[in-house]
Amino acid sequence: MDKTVNQKAWFLVLPVFLVVAFSAVLPLMTVVNYSMQDTFGNNQFFWNGVGWFKELLDPSTDLGGRFLASLGRNLFFSLVILAIEVPLGIVVALSMPRQGWTVAACLVILALPLLIPWNVVGTIWQIFGRPDIGLLGYVLNHIGIDYNYVSNEIDAWVTVIVMDVWHWTSLVALLCYAGLKSIPEAYYQAAQIDGASRWAVFKAIQLPKMNRVLLIAVLLRFMDSFMIYTEPFVVTGGGPGNSTTFVSIELVKIALGQFDLGKAAALSLVYNLIILIVCWIFYTVMTNASAERKPQEGAA
C-alpha cells in the first residue's frame, strides 16, 4: 500500500516530543551524565566512568557502605510494615459493618489518616511522641517505660513503624473492604449450608476473593514504604545516628548535604532501577493471576 508522504506530520508530534523531552528524558540524561562524573563545586566536573556504581556495590567504601546499610534498613522497614498492615487491614475490613449508617462513619474515619499531608503526619507523631510535651511520650514515661525516640534506636524504629501503620493501614483496609463487598451473598449462604466455620469461610471464600486487591495493596504499600522520606525525616531526621536513615534520606544527604552530585546521581539511578524491577515483578504476578481467572469469568 502506498502511503502519502507528508513530512508536516512531524509537527504534530513535536509538542509531545518536547514535553516528554523536558519532563523525562533530559532530566534523566542529566542524572546519567552526573553519575559518570565527579564535581568539586564551581561547576567543575571530572570524568569518573562507572566508578560510582562500583563503589555503590562495594560495602567497604563510604558510599557503598552507606547505600547498602540504608537499603537493608529500608527493606526491613518495608517487610515489617507489610507484615503488620496487611493482616491488620484484613482484620479491620472483616470487622467493618456491611450496611447501615455505620458503614459511612467507618469509611470516613478510615479515610482520615489518608487525607493528612505527609509532613503533617510526621509533625503529629513528632510532637505526640515527645517525652516532655507529647501525649504518648509523656504517658509512656510517666508509667515507667523509658521511651525516647530521639536517643534510643529501638524507640525511634517503633515510632516510625507505628506511625506508618497508623497512616496507611486504612488503605489496605479500604481495598480489602471493597474486595469483600464484591462477594455475592450466595457464597455466604452456600457456606452456611455446607456447615463451614468462620475460619473456613475466610479461607475458602473471603481470602481467595480478596487476593487481587491484596496484591494491589501489597504493591502500593511496598513501593510507598520503599520510597518513604517525609515522615521519618520529620520525626527522627534519620537518627539517632543513622538508625532510621532510609535510602531516600541518604540520597538527600549526599545530594543536598554534601553536594556530591555524581554519587547522588549514581545512587538515584540504582534506586530507581530497584523500584522498576520490583514493579515489574508485581505487574507480572498480577497479570498472570488475572489471566488465570479469565476463563472462569467468561463461563459465568
Added chain:
Amino acid sequence: MARIDLVDLAHSYGGNDAPQDSFALKPVTMTWRQGGAYALLGPSGCGKTTLLNVISGIITPSRGKILFDGEDITPLSTQKRNIAQVFQFPVIYDTMTVGQNLAFPLKNRGVPKAEIDKRVAEIGRLLDLEPYLNRKATRLTADAKQKISLGRGLVRSDVAAVLFDEPLTVIDPELKWQLRSKLKALHRELDLTMIYVTHDQTEALTFADTVVVMHDGRVVQSGTPAELFDKPAHTFVGYFIGSPGMNIIPAEVRGREAKVGDHVIALNRSYDKLPDGAKIEIGVRPEFVEVVAPAPGLLSAKIERVDDLGRIRFARARLGDAKLAARAPAGFTSPDGTAGLKFDPSHVHVYADSLLVEGAA
C-alpha cells in the same frame, strides 16, 4: 430424608408487627411429601425465594413453624438442618479442586477421610464429574459448576431435601434440557425431596410432579401440572400457566347460565350460592373456545389478529372491553373482522373474587 411440614408459616422483612399485606410470605400451612419433586412457581417478587430461604434456614420466619418429620426445626441454624441448596449463580470455592469442593461440607462436619473419599467418588460418578475431580473448579463451564454446587449438597448422606433457586438461569438453553433431565434422573435414583424455584412454567411443569403456584406472597394452588391446567384454583393460576393464559371474562352467573353482556353461555354445573357482592368472572382456556363464522345464538367478538403457533392457531379477539384468545380452526377466516365464539361448557369455570367456585352437579 424427611417430610417437611409448614405450619402457619409467614415472614415479613419488616418484622412481625408489620401489616399483613406487606408480608413477603403470607401465612401458609402445607406439607411437602418425602421424595416428592416440587416446583415453586411464580413471578418475580411473589415470595418463592423467601419461602425457600425460610426452609433452608437462611431466613428465620417471623411466625409459624417448620417441621422435618414432625420435629420442629424452626430455631435450628442452617448448618444444623440437613438441607442442600443450589443457588441461581454457581457457588464455587475458587482455590479448591472439584473433588475438594465436593468434600468441603463433609470436612466441615468432621467426617473421616476414608468416608469422604468414598462419598466424593460416588457423587462424582453420579454427576458425571469424575474426569474433573482433580481439576481446579474455576476453569469449568457454568453447568459443570452448577453440578458441583448440587454435588456439595448430595455428598451428605443425611440430606433431607435439596432446594433449587432458579438454578438454570445462567445455563445455555441447550444444556438446560440436559441438566434438567439429570435432575429428574437423580430424583428417581436418590429418592430425595426436591424443591425447585422458578418463574418459568415450562421448567416447573417438566420438572415437578407437584407444582406450587405462588402469587403476592400467597400459595394460590398446589397440584399436578394437569390439575393446574384443567382446574386453576385462582384466576392468577389460570393466566400464569398456559400460553396464552386463561380468558377471564366478567359475567353474571345464575344457576347453570353465565351472562356476558346480553349473551348467555351454558355451564356444566349449577352455581346457586355465589357469595354476595363478590366480583364474578368466568374463566375458560383458549383451547376450549373456538372462533367460528358469526351466527345467531353465538357470542360475537371482534377479531384483532390471528397468531399462528405452528401446530395451533389462536385468534385474539375483543369482546366489549375484554380481550380474549380462542382457538382458530384450520381454514378459519373472518372477512369482516367479526366471529362467533363457541364455548366448551365442561371447561368453563366460575370465579368469585378470583377464587374458583365449585358448582353443584
